[in-house]
């Protein structure tokens with residue numbers, strides 16, 4: 001198998017052609033392998049086979065066209081088309097259920113499909129983010145379904161993905177990679193495979209360690225953001241500006257406090273801490289608590305808004321509120337798990353009207369000026385560059401009342417004539 005990989009003769013099937021699977025399939029095709037992408041969404045398959053991407057990502061249109069036109073990549077919804085491949089790379093979604101437990105149905109379905117299609121000697125790789133010990137459980141599922149013995153009759157690896165949307169094709173090449181094998185030989189084979197396009201470092205370990213590594217990375221960020229948010233709560237009680245305090249604390253050579261804000265969104269940070277906890281016998285409290293703090297941040301923004309409305313004697317039920325920014329991060333159109341929506345949900349029933357404006361996402365209004373006309377309060381929920389340095393004194397002239405709530409620390413000096421509140425910005 002090693003030689004077949006080195007000579008690019010190994011046949012690859014990528015299962016799930018979303019944000020991770022499609023770029024991965026393109027990279028292997030570009031490296032010279034014959035790749036079949038297996039995807040359950042027929043509309044996605046048809047689009048890809050016409051050379052058109054269903055996801056937005058720099059460079060993807062050109063790279064996908066090349067891969068499809070060269071005949072190295074094709075997509076299918078027919079399990080018969082992925083029979084007897086040398087390598088299967090599973091990139092399906094691993095979301096949470098309503099009750100915050102992992103929904104591994106997509107993964108299990110994908111593993112069943114692979115088990116039905118694979119041959120003796122195949123290498124099965126899971127790129128999806130999964131709870132600890134899932135890869136070895138999936139190896140057991142294949143053993144049960146096919147009667148193959150893991151490590152002897154097939155190889156299996158967890159190869160977590162660490163790319164950031166918007167930079168996927170750069171990061172796929174230059175990020176370092178962790179390859180967790182259920183056996184050493186499995187990880188060694190995967191290393192030969194990924195070396196076909198990865199220029200970053202490659203580290204081999206066992207599959208439960210690589211599962212933990214991926215989840216620990218995102219949990220580290222989530223817990224640190226929660227700590228910064230707790231500092232923001234405390235700063236309100238003590239009447240100080242937490243951002244000035246953080247700036248000063250970060251002058252310490254070994255301190256790096258994160259940034260407080262209206263909440264944590266995106267595809268991974270809000271779910272990965274729950275995946276990390278889901279296989280554990282007991283909950284130690286810190287990670288769960290951090291998640292709760294971050295999930296409560298839109299409510300803190302609501303408190304600030306209602307406090308400001310009280311200061312101008314405007315009952316919330318008469319107030320028109322404008323939410324500035326719907327994306328979960330600045331200069332992006334990605335709205336997955338965005339705290340802006342949690343904030344809108346939290347205030348919707350208590351106010352007269354909620355409007356929204358985002359330069360990257362379709363909101364209720366097409367321009368900032370239109371959204372602010374005769375409104376009572378603006379709430380900044382996303383740190384888009386467009387929202388920095390706005391002339392609030394001018395914009396205020398459009399508004400019926402002048403309340404400004406800053407959930408992303410974009411306003412340095414409260415604008416004249418406004419009742420201003422900001423997360424972490426002193427007393428209220």
Ligand SMILES: NC(=O)c1ccc[n+]([C@@H]2O[C@H](COP(=O)([O-])OP(=O)(O)OC[C@H]3O[C@@H](n4cnc5c(N)ncnc54)[C@H](O)[C@@H]3O)[C@@H](O)[C@H]2O)c1
Pocket residue numbers: 015016017018019020021038039040041044091092093094106107109110113127128129130161162163164165267268
């Ligand atoms: N998107 C990111 O930024 C990112 C970053 C790092 C890790 N991850 C992880 O990678 C995994 C994939 O994420 P994504 O964003 O690409 O998800 P996605 O929803 O964009 O793509 C998953 C695709 O798999 C398809 N699919 C589902 N079940 C299938 C099955 N049984 N057979 C074939 N196709 C099937 C879906 O139709 C979908 O197109 C997740 O575990 C995620 O946590 C994502």
